[in-house]
Amino acid sequence: MTYSRKLLEDLYATMLRIRISEEGFVEPILNREIRCPVHLCSGEEAIAAGVCSVLEKDDYIFGNHRSHGHYLAKGGGLKEMVAEVFCRETGCSRGRGGSMHLIDPSCGMLGSAPIVGGTISMALGAAMSAWVRGTRQVAVSFFGDGATGEGTLAESLNFAALKKLPIVFVCENNLYSTHLCIDEIRVSRNIYKMALPFGEKGHRIDGNDVLKVYEHAKQAVELCRNGEGPVFLECLTYRQRGHVGPDDNVQGTHTDIRPAAEIKRWLKKDPIKRLEKYLLQQGGFSSQDLQQIRAVIDTEVSEAFDFARQSPFPAKEELSNYVFAQ
Amino acid sequence: MERDETVMLIGQGVKSPWYVGNTAQGLLARFGARRVIDTPVSENAMTGAAVGAALAGMRPIVEHPRMDFMLYAIDPIVNEAANWFYMNGGKLPVPAVIWGVINRGGEQGAQHSQALHALFAHIPGLKVVMPATPADAKGLMVAAVQDNNPVVFIDDRWLYGLEEVVPEEFYSIPLGKGVIRRQGSDVTIVAVSYMVREALKAAEELAQHGIEAEIIDPRTVKPLDFDLIHKSLQKTGRLVVADGGWKTCGVAAEIAALAAEKAFSCLRAPVLRVTLPDLPAPASRTLEAAYYPVSADIVTAVNRLVKPCHEEGMLLHRVSYAAQ
Ligand SMILES: Cc1ncc(C[n+]2csc(CCOP(=O)(O)OP(=O)(O)O)c2C)c(N)n1
Numbered sequence: 001m002t003y004s005r006k007l008l009e010d011l012y013a014t015m016l017r018i019r020i021s022e023e024g025f026v027e028p029i030l031n032r033e034i035r036c037p038v039h040l041c042s043g044e045e046a047i048a049a050g051v052c053s054v055l056e057k058d059d060y061i062f063g064n065h066r067s068h069g070h071y072l073a074k075g076g077g078l079k080e081m082v083a084e085v086f087c088r089e090t091g092c093s094r095g096r097g098g099s100m101h102l103i104d105p106s107c108g109m110l111g112s113a114p115i116v117g118g119t120i121s122m123a124l125g126a127a128m129s130a131w132v133r134g135t136r137q138v139a140v141s142f143f144g145d146g147a148t149g150e151g152t153l154a155e156s157l158n159f160a161a162l163k164k165l166p167i168v169f170v171c172e173n174n175l176y177s178t179h180l181c182i183d184e185i186r187v188s189r190n191i192y193k194m195a196l197p198f199g200e201k202g203h204r205i206d207g208n209d210v211l212k213v214y215e216h217a218k219q220a221v222e223l224c225r226n227g228e229g230p231v232f233l234e235c236l237t238y239r240q241r242g243h244v245g246p247d248d249n250v251q252g253t254h255t256d257i258r259p260a261a262e263i264k265r266w267l268k269k270d271p272i273k274r275l276e277k278y279l280l281q282q283g284g285f286s287s288q289d290l291q292q293i294r295a296v297i298d299t300e301v302s303e304a305f306d307f308a309r310q311s312p313f314p315a316k317e318e319l320s321n322y323v324f325a326q
Numbered sequence: 327m328e329r330d331e332t333v334m335l336i337g338q339g340v341k342s343p344w345y346v347g348n349t350a351q352g353l354l355a356r357f358g359a360r361r362v363i364d365t366p367v368s369e370n371a372m373t374g375a376a377v378g379a380a381l382a383g384m385r386p387i388v389e390h391p392r393m394d395f396m397l398y399a400i401d402p403i404v405n406e407a408a409n410w411f412y413m414n415g416g417k418l419p420v421p422a423v424i425w426g427v428i429n430r431g432g433e434q435g436a437q438h439s440q441a442l443h444a445l446f447a448h449i450p451g452l453k454v455v456m457p458a459t460p461a462d463a464k465g466l467m468v469a470a471v472q473d474n475n476p477v478v479f480i481d482d483r484w485l486y487g488l489e490e491v492v493p494e495e496f497y498s499i500p501l502g503k504g505v506i507r508r509q510g511s512d513v514t515i516v517a518v519s520y521m522v523r524e525a526l527k528a529a530e531e532l533a534q535h536g537i538e539a540e541i542i543d544p545r546t547v548k549p550l551d552f553d554l555i556h557k558s559l560q561k562t563g564r565l566v567v568a569d570g571g572w573k574t575c576g577v578a579a580e581i582a583a584l585a586a587e588k589a590f591s592c593l594r595a596p597v598l599r600v601t602l603p604d605l606p607a608p609a610s611r612t613l614e615a616a617y618y619p620v621s622a623d624i625v626t627a628v629n630r631l632v633k634p635c636h637e638e639g640m641l642l643h644r645v646s647y648a649a650q
Contacts (some may be wrong), residue, residue, distance in 0.1 A: 036433035036609055077329045087433050098609035114420060115394065115437050116367045149366030150398070179342040185366035286353040314608070316616035323605050 002212065008275075008283050011053055011210050013274050013293055015045040018069040020294075020301045021078060025085060033309075036087055036098035037114075039066040043208075043240035046271035047172050048073035049139060050213025051233075054221050055108070060126035060139040062119035063112030066172075066239075067098045070142050070150040070229040075107040082304040088311035095314040096322065117143060117150030120169070127167035127230070138224045140167045146177030148191055157232070158172030161198040166224035168217065169195065172207065174239045179257050195232030198296045208271040211278070238266035328356050329496065333471055334361040336372055337389025337425070346391045346427060350479075373399035373424060377407045377476070380422035385471055393426030393480065394440050407476035421473040423467070424605035428519075428570070429483040431609060431614060441605035443518075444576045447479040447548045451478045453501055454547040458522035460490040462545060465499030473501060482520035487596050498604065504551035506558070512536035513628050515563040516555055516581055517541055521568040521619070523601070528624035537632055547577050555581065556589050563594035564631045570636060573601040598627040 019061060022042045028034045041048070044066070052061065052073035063070040071081055084091025085099045092104045100114040110126060113119055123141030130137035147153060148171065160167050171191050175182045182189060195202035201223070205216050213235060220231035240263075241247065279285040327333045330443070334357075339345025341354045341364040354362040365372045369390060376388035377429035390396040407420045413621040447454045455470055455477055457463040463481065487552050507522055508529050517525035522543045529539040544551050559565060565585050567578040578599040585597050600623045608617055 018416055035366065035611060037438075052422035054404070056343075089610075091607075095613070096435070096606075096608050098433050101609070108578045113437055115398075117398075149368040151368070151370050152398075179339065179345065180364065180366075184364070293572075314610045315613040317611050319608065319613050319616045320603065321606055 001211075001215070003283070004013070007053065007214075007285065008279060008285070009293065011049050011214065012272075012275055012279060012290070013297060014049040014053070014073050015210065015275065016294060016297050017078065017300065018045040018048065018072050020297055022068060023073070024082075024301055024305055028086075029245055034085055035242050036085065036100070037065075038085060038099045039244050040241045040246065041066050041069040041239065043266065043270065044172055044174060044237045045069055045276075046213050046235060047170065047207045047211035047235045048142070050210045051142075051168070051170055051217040054213055055138065055140065058108060059137050059221075060108045060110050060123065060130075061142065062110055062123040062126070062139070063102065063142045064116070064119060064144060065112070065114035066144070067102050067112035067142065068099070070112065071102040071104065073235060076102065076104045076109050076111050078300060078304040079307045082301075083308040083311050086308040086311070087313065088308055089314045090311040094322075116140040117147040117152045119143070120147065120150075120156045121152050121295055123167055124160055124165065126222075127160065127165040128163070131163065131165050133260065136166075136225045138168065138221050138229070140168045140170055142170050142172060144177065145171060145173040145175065145182055145191060146185065147171075148194060149177075149185055153194070157195055157198045157200060157230075159316065161200045162292070164227055165230055166227070167230045168220045168224060169230065171232070171234045172237055173234055174237050176239070176243070176258065178243050181258075183309045188224045190234075192232055192234035193228075198234050200230050202232040202234070204236065207237035208269045208274060210271055210275050215262050237271075238269070240267060240270075327353070329330065330471075330548065332383060333378070333385045333387070335387045335389065336363040336365060337387075337391070338365055338395075339391050340389060340634070341366050343610050346389065350389070363510055366637070369398035370401065374406065375420045376403035377402050377410070377420055379457050380407075380420045380476075380530060381410070381418055383419050385423075387423040387425055387427040387479075391427055392429045392438055393442050394437050396424070396426045396442070399424070403452070403478070404447070404449050408449045410451075412451060412474070420476045421471075421474045423470045423479050424528055425455070425479045425481070425550050426439065427481045427483055431484070433609045433611055433614065433619065434607075435609040441482075441571045441602070442569045443478070443480050443547055444580075444622065447580070448575075451476065452620035453549065455479045455501060455545070456519040456547055457481065457545065458485065458507075458517075458519050460488055461492045462499060462505075464492055466501070466545060466558070468498040469501050470497070472498060480519070484520045485523070488523075499545065501546045502540055502551055504544040504546075504554040506540060506554070507543050508539065508541040510540035512538045513540070513566060514555065514558040514562045515539050515541045515566045515568060515624060515628070517543060517568040518547065518577055520570050524619070525568050525624055527595035527621035528628065531625055531627055532622065537628060539628060544552040550584070552581075552582070552584050552588060554590070555585070559585065559589045559592040563592055563610060564628075565593065565597045566600060566624060566627045566631065567597065568600040568618070568619065571601060572604050573599060574604050576601055580630050595631040598631060599641050600624050
């Protein structure tokens with residue numbers, strides 16, 4: 001399969017934008033400049049980038065507690081995202097939400113929230129709205145392997161299949177749910193098979209291969225637009241950092257709960273390095289090309305951090321705003 | 327768990343070295359993987375399982391590291407556990423403890439901060455326990471486990487830093503018996519859970535200005551030891567209720583209503599509530615600082631009562647009423 005230069009460049013830029021901003025949070029988290037819980041998605045960028053690259057602006061996505069990548073990939077503003085993590089008034093949720101509540105209706109990001117599984121049925125609803133209105137919009141629900149324990153997923157799978165709703169369920173299987181390895185929360189590692197008894201199409205993908213994710217997502221979204229949804233995509237991946245915060249394990253304890261050899265093995269499968277290799281060897285990119293892309297993003301990210309730091313916190317007089325819509 | 331083999335602990339993070347403030351540390355090694363179970367993220371099923379196990383002869387404790395997550399379990403708690411004994415005509419009790427932790431602050435935002443005790447206290451058939459000290463946490467947990475009813479046991483994470491000598495021996499503190507944390511004659515402050523600490527700070531400051539506050543820690547929100555509050559009101563005639571939940575239809579509202587219903591003749595001033603405003607929790611630290619009530623808010627409330635100004639229209643009437 002060949003890919004347009006534009007597509008390859010976009011995928012690369014999106015993944016880099018996510019990675020560089022994520023890594024930019026590490027320092028300010030450690031020095032307590034950022035205090036809200038931050039779940040970094042370093043290592044998982046290919047899924048957000050691949051899936052969102054096939055979506056239109058008016059398609060919908062919902063995320064979870066680890067959604068910086070989803071937000072950026074769907075076209076959310078970098079400045080607004082960084083400012084929200086810093087809990088500033090200029091953040092996409094005006095400092096009311098923090099890292100776990102990235103919401104921007106203008107790019108179709110209808111929400112992210114830390115209640116595990118909490119947004120799955122809302123994505124179902126967004127898909128239902130497209131179905132009722134008869135538009136060709138699609139909704140994507142991003143959730144982790146941990147969310148497969150919640151009953152709401154089964155309920156949503158059933159209803160989506162029943163009405164053939166245009167929804168893509170994207171499970172980012174990073175093999176851990178906080179301190180528990182997947183084998184401690186499920187008997188079968190084959191998460192994608194959850195969809196099959198409901199009559200849905202389910203696939204497992206290498207979630208660190210952005211081109212594979214792109215291809216599967218493209219197919220899935222097309223099926224949805226043609227009324228042949230829903231589709232369930234399980235994307236295998238690994239977070240390079242801790243569950244919350246920057247630790248390579250679990251914040252606060254420095255007790256590694258994941259085997260060092262396993263972490264090392266997965267670092268070798270870094271999705272960005274992998275795409276770089278492809279771009280250089282088969283994509284017709286030179287290393288200068290890649291450096292140029294990186295330089296632009298470096299500037300963008302550092303501008304976003306400056307913007308966030310210079311932005312005011314919400315004024316306490318405005319505490320009671322936004323409880324009810326007028 | 328040593329004394330009673332039917333007691334078991336099931337919940338998220340019970341084997342983790344960092345979840346839930348280490349409350350379950352060492353239990354797995356001591357009691358084994360059948361009685362100490364770390365669970366998938368499945369609050370509804372796990373809480374329902376605790377209820378079912380209770381019906382089948384166990385005394386399970388099911389733990390939710392943030393009580394926000396317990397909302398997935400609202401059906402087994404409210405529809406099932408709370409009603410079961412009544413629905414079966416008193417034949418089969420539900421001796422389950424549902425343990426939830428309030429874990430707010432730190433810019434965690436609306437879904438990681440909710441203090442939902444009033445919601446559960448509203449439901450007939452549930453008891454709601456809220457310890458304010460380490461020694462109470464032990465005695466009340468023992469009582470909750472021994473109780474034959476579903477008990478919602480709610481910890482405030484902000485109390486987890488408290489240090490206090492906890493008696494080694496086995497003891498329980500009866501559900502429904504409050505305690506006076508500080509003696510005083512000028513005003514009664516009923517403070518729930520974490521707010522006991524803020525009330526104690528407030529009382530110190532008030533004492534410097536010659537105002538002696540009596541602090542009552544009800545320990546259990548339901549059943550509520552109103553007799554203790556009533557006795558205190560007979561002495562002080564003034565009531566401030568400090569609760570870390572929301573104002574409307576909250577625990578403070580309930581205590582204020584009981585005061586009006588049962589102790590009206592003692593009251594020399596209106597009852598004041600120090601609670602959260604009726605808003606979701608904001609993330610930003612500037613807004614959090616304005617959102618969470620602290621000792622200064624209690625001091626302000628007490629000052630309003632002991633230095634009455636004439637705008638409180640009803641005040642003079644109440645004073646004369648009390649004097650009769
Ligand atoms: C309803 C609910 N229960 C428990 C939690 C605590 N919690 C936060 S993230 C998480 C694990 C989620 O794992 P997964 O879905 O695999 O996502 P990952 O963090 O691996 O990206 C848990 C249990 C929560 N936020 N919400």
